[in-house]
Amino acid sequence: MSFIHSKYKLLVNEKKNTEIFQLKPDIVIAKCGIESIIIDTKWKSISSLYNRHGVKREDLYQMYAYLTRYPNVETVVLLYPYNNRIYNPNECLESWVLEHDENKKIKVYSVNLENEKLTIKSLRNIIKDININSKIYK
Structure with missing residues (x-):
């Protein structure tokens, strides 16, 4: 497993041939060089009291864009x-x-940011959970 960073242009101005919207995930995890998991970090506060835990519609659209633009990615994580x-x-x-x-x-998912050890443990557990449920890792 490796961490890579790639970006794609989604929209390009036809007249100027310049990009106006770029898709660039925070974290891309690859296995054997194949992008398989994207993690997008958010700094907003969410709550179990809200519908969808308060996840914004715009964030879901962004995740949908990742899933459709990165053909080998099966799971995206907010x-x-x-x-x-x-x-x-x-x-x-x-x-x-x-x-x-x-x-x-x-x-x-949520990750505990109180200390570095808890953060690393949380991230490992998230990746483990995704890998267990993903056909690409079976």
Whole structure:
């Protein structure tokens, strides 16, 4: 498993041939050189009290763009900082599949940022959880 960083142009001005919108994930994880997981970090506060834990529609559209632009990626993760309004911090908080492709998933997790050891442990658990449920790693 390796971490790579790639970006794609989504929109290019026809007259000027300049990009106006670029898709650049925060973290791209690859296995054997094949991009398989994208993690997008958010710094917004979410809560178990809200519908979809308060995940914004715009963030879901962004994750959809990742899933459709990166053909080998099966799972994209919205990663939020843990706070005391999240009831199950060590579990996947939300999970959706694309209507036309049930192998493509958007998942929501939180990560504890109180100290470096907890953060690393949380990230490892998230990746382990995704790998267990992903056909690319079976």
